[in-house]
Amino acid sequence: AQSVTQLDSQVPVFEEAPVELRCNYSSSVSVYLFWYVQYPNQGLQLLLKYLSGSTLVKGINGFEAEFNKSQTSFHLRKPSVHISDTAEYFCAVSDRRDDKIIFGKGTRLHILP
């Protein structure tokens, strides 16, 4: 079965600084990978997804992620964060045998003024 690990439960970063949120996955088969964002008291919104093809994936709100098969990672990056990026970020994985999406424990991005 697949699993996903988000190494950091919380990441503080100053406004306009770059940020990287780390995600590693485990699966015996090829996977689809996702990043979702959850703003306070809201549902989840899809930021970006990797299905196949180019390993650098660009998403909404200036975020991007890079799929690294050898390191089984899918880290999320943004070159300059804004206060509005304060949210919980979930990395998720789905293997290609079914459509179930399994979520990591989440990383809280805390923007410092």
Add this chain to the structure above:
Amino acid sequence: DTEVTQTPKHLVMGMTNKKSLKCEQHMGHRAMYWYKQKAKKPPELMFVYSYEKLSINESVPSRFSPECPNSSLLNLHLHALQPEDSALYLCASSLKFGAEANYGYTFGSGTRLTVV
């Protein structure tokens, strides 16, 4: 329409009550999902419906009863819940369910349920 709409947004119910959560989408998606999310935890899959038929039940207690009356509507019927069932209940939909068809889910804003 690119949204999943969940009602009500908040619900408080007693342990002997019967209530229902409603989820609606008009994107033509044929897969719909219920997730449960406890505070500061990731969402956990409860049920999957594909073409209005139950495909997956993740060993959810029978006090939760899902229903998919048509391709746009998904209900979750609640009966005799426990305080530990208090959580955010999220509905999601996707184009299809099954291998090679995973395009990501569209989530609703959730129903925050409190059982007293």
